[in-house]
Amino acid sequence: MITSITPLRPDECEPAPDAGLGALATERGNLPLESVDVTAGISGMSARVQVAQGFRNPFDVSLEATYIFPLPDRAAVTAFRMEADGRVVEGVLKERGQARADYDQAVSEGRRAAIAEEDRPDVFTIRVGNVVPGERVTVHLTLDQPLPYEDGAATFRFPLVVAPRYIPGTPLDGEQAGGGWVSDTDAVPDASRITPPVLLPGFPNPVRLSLAATIDTAGLELRELRSSLHTVVQEGDTVRLQPGERLDRDFILRLSFDASGSLALVPDAEGDGTGDDGTGGEEGTFALTVIPQEASATAAPRDVVLVLDRSGSMTGWKMVAARRAAARIVDTLTGGDRFAVLSFDTVVEGPDRLGEGLVEASDRNRYRAVEYLARLEARGGTEMLRPLEQAVALLADRSRDRVLVLVTDGQVGNEDQILERLGARLAGVRVHTVGIDRAVNAGFLSRLTGFGKGRCELVESEDRLDEAMEHIHRRIGAPLATDLSLKGDGLDLLPGTAGHLGAIYPGVPLAVHGRYRGDAAGTVVLGGLDAAGRPWERRTAGTRVDNPAVRSIWARARLRDLEDRYAAGDHSLEEEIIATSLEYGVLCRFTAFVAVDSRVVAEGGPEHRVVQPVELPSGWAAPPVAAAPMAMNLMAAPAAMPMAPPSPAMPAGTPMPRMAAPGFAPPGGAYGGAPEPGASGAMDWMEQERERGSGRREDVLDPLRAQLAEELRRLRAAAFLRVADRLRYLVELGGRLAVLAAHHGGHARLESLAKDLREPAVDVDTLWQLAVSTLEALTAPEPEKRRPFWKR
Template identity: 75%
Template sequence: MITSIATLPPEECEPVPDAGLGTLVTERGNLPLESVDVTAAVSGLIAGVEVVQGFRNPHDVALEATYVFPLPDRAAVTAFRMEADGRVIEGTLKERGQARADYDQAVAEGRRAAIAEEDRPDVFTIRVGNIVPGERVTVHLTLNQPLPYEDGAATFRFPLVVAPRYIPGTPLDGGQAGDGWAPDTDAVPDASRITPPVLLPGFPNPVRLSLAVSVDPAGLELRELRSSLHVVQEEGSTVRLQPGERLDRDFILRLSFDASTSLALVPDDGEGDADGDGTFSLTVVPDPAPATAAAKDVVLVLDRSGSMTGWKMVAARRAAARIVDTLTRGDRFAVLSFDTVVERPEGLGEGLSEASDRNRYRAVEHLARLEARGGTEMLAPLEQAVALLAGSDGDRVLVLVTDGQVGNEDQILERVGARLAGVRVHTVGIDRAVNAGFLGRLAGLGSGRCELVESEDRLDEAMEHIHRRIGAPLVTDLSLKADGLDLVPGTVSHLGSIYPGVPLTVLGRYRHPRDGALTVHGVDGAVQPWERRVAGVRTDSPATRAIWARARLRALEDRYAAGDHSLEGEIVEISLEYGVLCRFTAFVAVDSKVVAEGGPGHRVIQPVELPSGWQSPAVAAAPMMMTAMAPPQPGAPAGPPGAPGAAPKFAAGGMGGAPRGVAAGGSAPRARMAPPRPAPVAAPAAARELPRAELGEELRRLRAAESLGAADQLRYLQDLGSRLAALAVHLGGHAELEALARDLQSGTDVDALWQRAVDGLEALSRSGGRRPFWKR
């Protein structure tokens, strides 16, 4: 809850002439995040990165600051620490629920604390509690990331802003998982954690950004360095951002050099323990060879939603048309364009059509007329695409062209992931702040490729890559045979297929090697046996172990998202054993010193930039980000133009941002909406499920209040008992809940009652299953 604070006197404020509506500046600033410093060291195809975020409290009371930010989706976060007032507190990786409980307790007791959590493979949240007035606190994240490589170039991509995401589904009752502008829904139960408020255009640059990348080609000839979206300056082997750049688009650096086939064996304890367990990293660079032109069935799915407005829609239309033009008469295809509805070109029928000149012309003509509009209802077209390919006996290909800005990634993977077996899925992400994590996960499930396009200038190069991927791969049916290496079962990453210009990369764990070699077997385009044997070389590269663990965790998390919830224990175990952050764990740093009696008096979630190239929020973002929207049902009337909508919360940078649903300094934008879903019919009271999320939230608050005095604790317990009694009535009766409520309202032994409340809430919140990890 945001509490009121003292009004600043007029002499401490002055208007900013060129700022967005509602902004102001003070001598102490008005937002908690002051700086973001990124330092990366690239060595070959691995980058080690340290991210330092600087927070400052400009208010007159203790502050808790929340910052939602992106990191590379394949990066392994391995260390976390907090520094304040000359004190350095190292973070500890714990199960997420325990880390949250430790953080909440420390903050309630007035101690400094910080917690880092993963909400998506590329979206993270940091909370820093009890920053005292005028104080600066820095948090440090250490991570390692692999660099994708193809066609003679590696790419270092570092995202700098979380773009607004479309949130489908029906809003959920009860407490929210976070403080973002979108309510949690049945399709995106943690929507409020991944939707930070957005700064209005024109707001002065609120965060000082520095980013430096030092490059070591690791013995290879570095031919060229290219920065795609930012202005940079080179100082020897280091590339730096010029001062004044904003956190509104990805930083992209491309490094041209020739990779080579290799097998790195990395012992856990360094080269001195060559006979111990370790991690291997296999890279196989394919020989130059054209892919065979086998007949194929292709379904192209194009996103035309509101977030694709502007250059992105132009690029998406061009990309889709290029894909259609590459098809030959032996191919069959379908084109699906979508926003809140799915449309197909006229005259092409309901199934797959022959890729004749006439049919390809009809498809390109349809694509040329598309304009951005509506919401990003991505699940329905993907399900239709999978159904179209289900009856195909040939080479099946699905191509998705989108910015990927949706919040229901897990729902999509759960519904279509298992049906992608035998389908090659290629994703084309078009944006300057693309949702690379989701697009990479989807392509990985379909053994395809993810191509990211950050500008129209990059489109032709990217589409050349996609053209080759859509064609048949060079080698399929891959398998791995070990010679002298005892591979640990279940640890080897997915092999996939080998495509022209794209090295095969395989990671895994081994036990007690002797000499060590791996042989990759497969079948080439002429259906002939193919193999490549690579001898191992021992190296000392601790990052390899972390990168393997991150890849393994991401694969397990995707299986969890697809419905296999039995994997949670294994995910937590791997995360803690290898010290790599995942969605079920969190880094927490807790100081022992009490600095703010009573905890923070003010809480602020840091607003983020509107991504570069996006239109102003009142014009474009609001209709794209509507929640609780559904495609029109057959026969249903269209929604009235100008119907009032629940626009996202945008902030002008003031204290805590604008009210939910109102752009700072103005009224709520109005947008055209699809008809809302009808309200769900309530189940009979006796059939209602126990709301474990709400009970878990009561347990969290109870633990956070343990530092209260005895009299305050007794009052708290009596209030808790009254809430639980009311909940039991709402449920139509619940014996355990009613008994706990009676005990808390009638007892006088505070210590015994407190333990009774903890035990009772733990049992009730666990009954029938554990709470979702984003609510713990």
């Protein structure tokens, strides 16, 4: 039973009453999106959410409306339907190119249609075509999401706005991937799909928002319920937003209760399409939750690099919170540690008084670092790749515990480029991210920590900073258990389905989803090493449950893992990603839901197209449009489009999107957020990187690709050796790869892998995965000359 609701006061900006002048309007209204209704059913550690988006055509001609919106990054979208004129059309999940072709054909023939696509783990696009004048069309999404549980509290977070993202790179010529305000660039080739226009500050609330969450604690005692950024009201076991709220920040509920370890076994239902492969019986999905015992991890000497985002989007309370967070992290260091501090915008800087490289974490050096952090102010663009590469280069001593901490709002568009450059190099480095924003890019920050076996902590207000820093303090210490492995006792676990196990940290339960074959009975044994290097083991007996969300949540996690490996360079995974998405009915970046009505309602297709403008996130200052060309290539805005006045709160040169009048359809081009050449040298560095081709397969590979393929085959065959034998095999493999690279004139990526294998400094599983993924990427056949999946 709910006992209390504790609202936390956000620092909200009141809209100016006279803003929004010059906006286009009609008698029926001025925006196609009328309403967003979110209904969540929270049960224990998961939630099933229904999202309904209502569109209305305010024009006198047929309309195609496009809406770019966020969803929780770990949510599995499992169903889609369209309702209009008393008709209900269920969506069908198809390969993305085929779904688009079906949608385009239907729209061109005058039939009503809708399509839902994923562009990032937390950014989606819906298009509704042939909405006739005055008509209302509602599209519905069904999704399942896990609730992270840490330090005695589960968190339900539902994002409501896609914040503006910094877009680096050189604008691309030719057809754009989407209808956003930013041109596609070589660093973000789908930038125009993730950059909706932004409403004028103070524009009257254009969209009716309703959000209700019904809470079933599944037998647990709920001690406290807190809403972080919104005012809510309680009606029995249901919590609702007060009317009039805007879609400008994340909705967050924290539920305090005591969870316990468990193993849920969920057999596949009839018709799920699994278990008929001749491999011996039915299949199902398991969900393992391991609650760590309260214990102090043994402190080990650490090398810590703190990377702080000081770009223009960090203006205001975010910069204050980021400085405080960074200073607190520095204060946690001990005399045996070494550290470095890097701050970045379009350039990378550090404390002059500390010099270059890692320094001892003495009282004097920590004081100098905190003094430097206290003077930082927000400015410039978010060129994130370079400081992260510098941080990884500093963490080269594999004899020490290596930790990278990134403090940022994560508002960049080149996530895939960053993961491709850094993915393999993060093996053995624990990456922790601190996301500071009311509409944080949680998807990217979680993906980054996944590569580095770390944790992601999200801070949505200064009120929560102290609580979050207590969590972070424990996370950057040594984990309680590492080198984790999973095996079944009486339960036949399917190999390779559990993904990365990561590590166990104080106060943070480990949640693992995977697949099994056979009867839904037995025990799972989680083993590893504790902080002192001693064997560690936890056994959990399984219980058969009826919870279909477990299957879809596992499928989404599996797809996310495959998509991250694809982003890191293994493009051979495309067919497996599509097959997994279609088999389990979960949307991903390579598939799309499409709903097509059979009735013809408009001759010749839509006559008007509108990209729905979105709110400027709460707490963001309006960009100084007049100063924007100093930092980026900005095309002249149409005279009819009103602009926001310059704001002294955000410095000149901050790359931000234009403010848009609702109902105005962009004429095509926009901006690329590349910094001005010569201003900081960042463009020169990016050009050098492109020439160097660090993420590209080099021609020297051609004569030895067959030999590498044979090594990969033998490596896979040796996967079932004992740990000591696997380690010995990896060291020998490193020697052979070094000879191959030297004999063929050198190859940077191959030489780096050989060095990692010959001088192992991480656990065998991590090293094994690094070897397999690198060899897969180097031996994958040249891809067919197909268009990128976001342009098909």
